Amino acid sequence: MTIARNASRSEFIPIRGLQYHIRHWGNEDAPKIFMLHGWMDVSASFQFVVDHLQQDWHVIAPDLRGFGLTEAPGSDTYWFPDYLGDLDAILLHYAPEGAINLLGHSMGANVVGLYAGVRPERVRRLVNLEGFGLPTTFPTQAPGRYVKWLNELRQPPVLRTYASQAEVAARLQKTNPRLSDERAHFLSAFWSKQNADERWEILGDPAHKQTSPLLFQVEEVMECWKKISAPVLWMQADDTDVWHWMGPREQAQIEIDRRLAHIPDLQKEMIADAGHMLHHDQPELLAQLIEAFLLK
Numbered sequence: 001m002t003i004a005r006n007a008s009r010s011e012f013i014p015i016r017g018l019q020y021h022i023r024h025w026g027n028e029d030a031p032k033i034f035m036l037h038g039w040m041d042v043s044a045s046f047q048f049v050v051d052h053l054q055q056d057w058h059v060i061a062p063d064l065r066g067f068g069l070t071e072a073p074g075s076d077t078y079w080f081p082d083y084l085g086d087l088d089a090i091l092l093h094y095a096p097e098g099a100i101n102l103l104g105h106s107m108g109a110n111v112v113g114l115y116a117g118v119r120p121e122r123v124r125r126l127v128n129l130e131g132f133g134l135p136t137t138f139p140t141q142a143p144g145r146y147v148k149w150l151n152e153l154r155q156p157p158v159l160r161t162y163a164s165q166a167e168v169a170a171r172l173q174k175t176n177p178r179l180s181d182e183r184a185h186f187l188s189a190f191w192s193k194q195n196a197d198e199r200w201e202i203l204g205d206p207a208h209k210q211t212s213p214l215l216f217q218v219e220e221v222m223e224c225w226k227k228i229s230a231p232v233l234w235m236q237a238d239d240t241d242v243w244h245w246m247g248p249r250e251q252a253q254i255e256i257d258r259r260l261a262h263i264p265d266l267q268k269e270m271i272a273d274a275g276h277m278l279h280h281d282q283p284e285l286l287a288q289l290i291e292a293f294l295l296k
Contacts, residue, residue, distance in 0.1 A: 021069035038106030052287035066205035117224030
């Protein structure tokens with residue numbers, strides 16, 4: 001069973017030593033939109049938004065390294081700058097010249113936000129779906145962070161497996177109660193696969209769960225955001241909970257707005273009746289806002 005209105009097609013290309021899986025929708029001669037998914041997610045996550053786009057677009061969405069059908073690097077730690085390096089190589093492959101339309105969700109939004117600041121000439125318009133960044137850190141946290149990382153290296157993380165695809169779908173709905181049975185079933189087929197033991201395993205490298213030894217430098221990120229020359233559409237869900245590490249909601253919103261103030265040309269949209277996976281919860285509205293923004 002599938003509820004996808006527009007079938008995607010897969011391609012594998014070499015990117016920085018890895019076999020990268022790239023998902024495509026639409027006519028290859030149409031204007032391009034590059035979309036980057038979030039942590040522990042896959043490119044197929046954008047299916048419902050793509051289905052509601054009214055114009056003719058060529059949507060290009062990779063499975064980021066160690067997610068979905070893209071190879072894992074085989075290391076015990078993921079380094080955030082590698083996502084920027086991969087994105088740069090992907091854009092060079094599909095759009096070697098000119099400025100492109102770029103969208104990201106969550107972790108993918110943090111990647112595209114940084115990229116738009118360090119390669120401003122390459123981004124025509126940027127859509128950020130809840131790319132808040134990470135908690136503010138302080139130098140005093142560094143010793144403990146290194147200790148935690150070293151300790152975790154002694155016992156590599158694992159991901160649980162599931163008895164059936166239906167259990168995987170139920171797991172997706174546990175994270176996002178708004179996800180319908182039909183959409184959960186559709187996503188579970190891309191989010192997992194059956195292994196040799198006939199268990200269903202998540203298509204994500206367990207090493208993604210490893211603590212990074214490097215502190216998140218929010219002021220460095222903001223300096224990159226200052227360099228963004230493209231117009232930016234920021235979308236936030238009214239029922240999101242990913243900012244909980246910033247404190248109570250009002251306090252968190254102050255910090256979010258402080259960060260967003262560094263983006264020169266910003267349009268904000270609050271999405272009602274949606275959680276962090278807002279592209280699953282309100283895909284029709286997101287598609288309308290995205291197209292209106294890109295076609296200005």
